[in-house]
Amino acid sequence: MSNYSIKDLEQLSGIKAHTLRIWEQRYNLVNPKRTDTNIRYYDDEDLKRILNVAMLNSHGIKISKIASMSHTDISEEIIRLTDQSLDYNDQIQALTICMIEMDEDRFEKVLSTSIIKLGFEDTIIKVVYPFLTKIGVLWLTGAITPAQEHFISNLIRQKLIVAIDGEVGKNTGKTFMLFLPEGELHEISLLFSSYLIKKHGHKVIYLGQNTPDADLISVYNMQRPDFLFTVITTSPSPENIQDYLTMLGREFSEAKVFVSGLQSVEQQLSIPSNICSLAYSKEIKRILVQMEEQIV
Structure with a gap:
């Protein structure tokens, strides 16, 4: 399990640290822990929740409503939005969640759906490349582990090899x-x-x-x-x-x-x-x- 600072959450979710603190205080969206030296940190579950909340909020769902949704309701709504959306940022966010959760089945579905809707080349250029750039920065700053990066990179590599074999x-x-x-x-x-x-x-x-x-x-x-x-x-x-x-x-x-x-x-x-x-x-x-x- 990884530990994240609020700056890590900001980089991964795109939500400003100040806004995250407000959400935390008003809606109890996450529950930061503290080290022995009283430094606040967040765990994988906090990160996954913030990523999901950020995606729902970007689609116009109010924070007050999201805060009242169950974990199952949030997951189902995220899946619905990802399956329907043609927005590149939504696909990148969905892949980020798959990486954090190391969810191979969900990753496969997100990428396959994107390929069907956008085409293989556009998916690689407009979704996968920006996503890889994002996780490269996160890896360098320690926000994700090498294992998470290797997991997702190998899945993308497999997709490319299959596509090459098809030519x-x-x-x-x-x-x-x-x-x-x-x-x-x-x-x-x-x-x-x-x-x-x-x-x-x-x-x-x-x-x-x-x-x-x-x-x-x-x-x-x-x-x-x-x-x-x-x-x-x-x-x-x-x-x-x-x-x-x-x-x-x-x-x-x-x-x-x-x-x-x-x-x-x-x-x-x-x-x-x-x-x-x-x-x-x-x-x-x-x-x-x-x-x-x-x-x-």
């Missing part, structure tokens, strides 16, 4: 080699890029996480792909990113290399001429559309 077209276009640098494990953006590339009729050589430089060069020399694509989130480190980009430019000078991720866009770097830096990995779709227009 069994002719793959008669260009060849893309997708990889993550050595030490890099954040794979979701790379998997989504693989899905988009295959969907647009191109071949994918997927090397995945933690690819050593020597292996990358070896496979390139055997396959000679037209393009390389990578996402650099945490590795290489800021101190080593320039050397890594220089290596990519030198070793793969005959190919176009697309590089995305926080490490590659948040610094002033000298980018080799054959490397294209993308602010977001989802921009690969724009590149794919441009390629199709050039062919036409």
Whole structure:
């Protein structure tokens, strides 16, 4: 069980700490505990309740009414709203609740419903990506545990793999080699890029996480792909990113290399001429559309 400060609740729910304190005092919505040193904190049950209350309140239900609802009534109303809503923030909030509760069945339903209503690509770009950004910040601030992040990330990863397997077209276009640098494990953006590339009729050589430089060069020399694509989130480190980009430019000078991720866009770097830096990995779709227009 995790402990949360009122600032953690504010970050997770989007409700100001001042408002949360008013709700607590007037309606007894949550019951903060105190440490041995008299510091107030909240537990998982408090957090889940506030997330549910925030979602109901955003749909115009008054706090006084929510306070009088039973736990079952609140849960049923949340499910009803999530199933009917096309609002991205509602879907993100619902996924956050699933993560906190580690509720795989509910997560599956929320994501599947979103895919049916919004489509797979819009669900990933407009719901899943913002959600992952949110939980990344929460993980760094200690508001959620690594276990909760890994739980939800693996469920999303499974969804992407199923979608990729469903793209069994002719793959008669260009060849893309997708990889993550050595030490890099954040794979979701790379998997989504693989899905988009295959969907647009191109071949994918997927090397995945933690690819050593020597292996990358070896496979390139055997396959000679037209393009390389990578996402650099945490590795290489800021101190080593320039050397890594220089290596990519030198070793793969005959190919176009697309590089995305926080490490590659948040610094002033000298980018080799054959490397294209993308602010977001989802921009690969724009590149794919441009390629199709050039062919036409």
